[in-house]
Amino acid sequence: MDWSKARAIFLEESRELCDALEGALLDPAAFPADAETFNLLLRTAHTIKGSAGTFGFDALVAFAHAMESVLERLRRGKLALGEDLVSLLLSCNDHLRRMLEAVEASALDAEPVWPDGAPLLQRLQLFLLDGAACAVAGEDALDAAATPLWQLSLRFYPDLFRDGFDPLSCLRFLSQLGALREVELVWPPLPAFAELEPTDCFIGLELSLESKASLEQVRDAFEFVAEGSLLGILPPHAPLAAFRSLAERLGDSIEPQLSRWMTRGALTAAEAERVREAPWLARPESEARGEPGAAAGRAGRGDSHYIRVEAGKLDRLINRVGELVIASAGTKLIAQSRCDAELLESVAIINTLVESIRDDALTLRMVPVDEVFCRFPRMVREVSRQLGKSIQLTIQGADTEIDKSMVERLTDPLMHLVRNAVDHGLETAAERREAGKPETGKVTLNAFHDAGSVVVEIQDDGRGIDRGKVLAKALERGLLSEGRQLSEQETLQLIFLPGFSTAHALSDLSGRGMGLDVVKRNIELLRGEIEIFSLPGQGTTFRLRLPLTLAIIDGFRVEVNDSSLVMPLDMMIECVDMPEEAMRQNARQINVRGDWLPFVSLRELFNLPPAAQPEYVVIVHYGENRAGVVVDRLMGEVQAVIKPLGEIFRSLRGISGSTILGNGKPALVLDIPQLIHHACRRERRRIRQSSEAQASDVI
Known part of the structure; x- marks a missing residue:
């Protein structure tokens, strides 16, 4: 297997996934905060992680895994997609892009975390604690002296005893990680005596743990009882918003829990007051009901099937189609010269098919x-x-x-x-x-x-x-x-x-x-x-x-002094005879059904002698501007394959490129916008000079 090609595909797909993740986070109208959006975000991180693991990019895997863990909690409803979380995920997405660039440059570090990714991982870890959508730093961050301990709030599930588990085993495991401080037994409101089940577990624990253990080590203490239990774990120096979040999860009123933390010294009175006033981002209502049009905005995203094509192959296809267009035009000229009806009919069918192939090929380049x-x-x-x-x-x-x-x-x-x-x-x-x-x-x-x-x-x-x-x-x-x-x-x-x-x-x-x-x-x-x-x-x-495109256009062929020129057909309005008196007037304008339009003579523009035969005016437009282009002869429609001019002709005004006609001769493609501007500027200059001359005569 060619791993270089596979790696290039991985990089391309990963960048597209990063684009998709960023778009979903920044467009709440098309991606409301609902389960479908959260699944999309989770799949994006999971796909990047899995693909990176295939190539052994451990740093990418570790970072994407941390993002995936947070997005999994978001999908399960343990987190709210607030502004802080959106900002963090966008920053993580930027870091993923930088890591992909390093992969492409073969400079990816073998360490699991880059130095500039460590702060992002720390912020992600906070969202893994208990769903607190909060920042690590800021005025709500606690002082190191105020909270040197882990704060644990544990509420075990009712069937704990019947499942054969002992809450004390959790404490024994925690004691191996450090010193337990201020262990308190918490009793929730008990049911009525007639409804009381003696084998149910009603107890909870509040304690502080003095330890340098990691979050994963502390969570491992509750590995067998975590399912169904309410576990709140706050690391040392946790932000105040995390305290507020945990207090709300533990009960309808946060006051009893604040009192416990103040008793243990986890919070000061001033900090507890700030916790009471701290804003908390509720889950968006759109999670329960989608915004109007949101579903429609995402409809059909998975219905289309795509195939990845190398850009060079597509360019070669366009070039081949261009040559086919030129060859088809040449065949048409030969058929016309022989006056063979059957051959002309066959060529007409071929030309129709070539036009269809041309249009389909061009749409491949359209995005x-x-x-x-x-x-x-x-x-x-x-x-x-x-x-x-x-x-x-x-x-x-x-x-x-x-x-x-x-x-x-x-x-x-x-x-x-x-x-x-x-x-x-x-x-x-x-x-x-x-x-x-x-x-x-x-x-x-x-x-x-x-x-x-x-x-x-x-x-x-x-x-x-x-x-x-x-x-x-x-x-x-x-x-x-x-x-x-x-x-x-x-x-x-x-x-x-x-x-x-x-x-x-x-x-x-x-x-x-x-x-x-x-x-x-x-x-x-x-x-x-x-x-x-x-x-x-x-x-x-x-x-x-x-x-619209830089490759192939429908054109209209005209001639000036036996030289062929091509105009873009979609910029043409009509062709009219040139009034004899128009060229004799100093004002370069013609009257087209009551509208005075400026015009430019290609003979004058190219410094050629006046024509000895009647001339024609092609009325063209670009945007809101219209003008006339004076030519010698009108030859008819052609398909023009635009070829760029060489460097020496780049500054040439009025010409945008060249093409090859069916007879094998070259023709220049006119730059209609520049010709219109030239005609309009010249007419405005003439009017201004005329006004200034009249003003000087009056003076």
Whole structure:
């Protein structure tokens, strides 16, 4: 067996399990605190532990086992899934990821616990004591001098004597671990005399144990009587919340138990008062009843079957399909040249099948954008704590599909924009109150398909972007000439210039004048664009528009001066004849049924002589913008396999790639968004210059 391949599969599956565990902890709407969710969490830790054991990764096994033990108590109802436990499990999940990275780098320590994992294990051990959802440190932690002893509260089950067990045997075992202190016999309320069963065990024990034994050793003393008994074990220096939890388990009133602990010196009067006032997280009501839509949110998760495929094999398949598309187009041209009806019919059938294979192959590369979005709930949760802001993250359209090759390159730009929204976009709670807003700020991630593109929006309801401040900063840095007029979108786009920042103060998250220029550059490398919509005091929306796929597209072939060019078919609206007077006018606009649209002539763009024959205008759109592209001839639809341009042509504007036609000749793929922006910018510049000229004439 090839263990290197098996190990790679183990690492991949373990990372996916870590992602699943984090998602379940951070999404209470889809994963309410019920038995199904707890079983999912337990299976996740158990699977990682079992797989790690197969490869002999003892450190991973030991750590995952501790997590599994806590999750088992959660599943059995011994613990409540409170905020403290969620935070601890998330930290443990991060530690698992670090250990997996060390496995991949062949640097995993042979010791059962890493040094940075020891504090996490100690916190996990506290949740194994009696279900106390509490932290190890903090103001509720007891002083070392106040509790140098283990505190044990034992309530034996009624059939203890009939099963042949003696409570004193437990004390004898404990005496081997250390010195017993303050042993007290506790009698619960007895039943009426007529209902009294003489052979029942009614006694309980309260005692202190002075010992350096481990928790496992102390628990082993009650191994044979633990089933059915109520055992409360508090280690030395246990937090106050653990005392509160145990007192509530032992009876309806916590006062008698507090008195016993104060008598034995386990608690001072002040500490007992804090225990009385300590908040206790009750079990969520959703454990008894699922939230509406929660079951539906998880429905079908186990219904689909998947097979793991190496990414390289998938890329080779896409390349083969691309070559098949080109060969199919060539066959169609040959059939048309021979005018053979039967051959044309056969080729048409083959082309239909090739198109189906192409579509199916491309869907193999499509993954839900949730692969990117799922990383942000945790990040927003941690950042909101760091900044002291209350933030609600809403994710919409997570099932929108995007090309797998774009996922990783999209993550960093989104991370910059979300951090910017959280750090600078959203105000503090005090500022929001003064502005009449809810204290909780909202950040929304949304994705949807639009005209052959994937649109991803990052929206916040914060302070918005001050255009005046942006212009002032641009003038201060010499990025904008005095008196130059910019549109609203052009002004907002200034924030993407390198080193541009209007933040008053630097922070660990953003505001250093770096990042947004990288965002824009990365999005442009994906053949995408960014739009900004902002209202001061109401919020900002960053809209990223990306191509649906980077591999194969349905295109429309046009010609300019005997050169073939391809336009993405889904960006075309219609084709119209070019009005003769339009080219003679200085204004580059045409009237299409009452709408004036800017246009760009490819002959002018490529510095070619004017055409001697009638020309056509292809009306195209991208987002909310429309424009015309003037070409010589319209040739018809083609399937274009996009090939990237070489490094020397990367800066070429208006061209996004190349393709091979069915006749074997190359053709350039037009970058429609850039052409639309070029036409719109040129027309705005012409209008501005005309206005300035008229103003100077009046003066």
